[in-house]
Amino acid sequence: xxxxxxxxxxxxxxxxxxxxxxxxxxxxxxxxxxxxxxxxxxxxxxxxxxxxxxxxxxxxxxxxxxxxxxxxxxxxxxxxxxxxxxxxxxxxxxxxxxxxxxxxxxxxxx
Amino acid sequence: xxxxxxxxxxxxxxxxxxxxxxxxxxxxxxxxxxxxxxxxxxxxxxxxxxxxxxxxxxxxxxxxxxxxxxxxxxxxxxxxxxxxxxxxxxxxxxxxxxxxxxxxxxxxxxx
Numbered sequence: 556x557x558x559x560x561x562x563x564x565x566x567x568x569x570x571x572x573x574x575x576x577x578x579x580x581x582x583x584x585x586x587x588x589x590x591x592x593x594x595x596x597x598x599x600x601x602x603x604x605x606x607x608x609x610x611x612x613x614x615x616x617x618x619x620x621x622x623x624x625x626x627x628x629x630x631x632x633x634x635x636x637x638x639x640x641x642x643x644x645x646x647x648x649x650x651x652x653x654x655x656x657x658x659x660x661x662x663x664x665x
Numbered sequence: 666x667x668x669x670x671x672x673x674x675x676x677x678x679x680x681x682x683x684x685x686x687x688x689x690x691x692x693x694x695x696x697x698x699x700x701x702x703x704x705x706x707x708x709x710x711x712x713x714x715x716x717x718x719x720x721x722x723x724x725x726x727x728x729x730x731x732x733x734x735x736x737x738x739x740x741x742x743x744x745x746x747x748x749x750x751x752x753x754x755x756x757x758x759x760x761x762x763x764x765x766x767x768x769x770x771x772x773x774x775x776x
Contacts, residue, residue, distance in 0.1 A: 559708070588763065588764075590766075595768075596768060597750075597752060597766030597767050597768050597769055598709065598764075598766045599766070600763050600764070600765065603763055611763060646708050646709075648708070648709075653711045653714075654701075654709075654711065654764060655711070656708025656709050656710070657708050658706070658707055658708050659707075659708050
């Protein structure tokens with residue numbers, strides 16, 4: 556069974572630029588999550604989708620972060636404009652029972 | 666906020682059992698205890714979960730105290746590949762639930 560796919564694995568941008576991350580969950584998984592993990596900390600939930608609807612986005616900084624899950628499958632997370640403190644690993648996870656995580660996208664903002 | 670407390674770090678000799686404790690004194694009756702681990706540069710990986718009975722699978726054993734206020738994850742024969750950050754999480758199982766991670770325990774297995 557294929558796992559959760561994420562791209563790109565690494566991205567370096569300058570502050571005030573924009574960036575987008577893509578996630579392809581495990582086939583058939585209705586629930587999808589985006590987490591932000593800053594170095595030395597545990598993952599922090601940004602947004603949770605159930606199919607193509609948002610279940611929880613209370614921790615998403617909506618002035619600069621946006622996420623969508625069109626057609627209830629793939630998802631994209633966008634940051635515009637990026638700040639230095641956005642440097643982190645962005646993890647996508649999907650669930651049918653237990654959560655399965657992708658390897659993450661590491662963002663460095665200079 | 667995370668509802669669990671774990672030691673920041675632990676060491677274990679290769680081949681020995683690694684016992685990772687977790688306190689969850691405010692756990693509710695319908696909340697499960699979950700354990701995930703995160704090896705360097707990878708996403709978290711599910712290990713095991715339980716409600717009130719002890720559980721065992723091919724990766725680990727989970728011992729939950731009778732009052733459910735604490736638990737211990739046991740890796741019976743630790744290997745160098747078990748070096749990782751281990752997260753203990755309490756969670757209400759359901760379609761819209763989510764995992765709230767704390768800072769976890771960094772386990773270092775040494776030769």
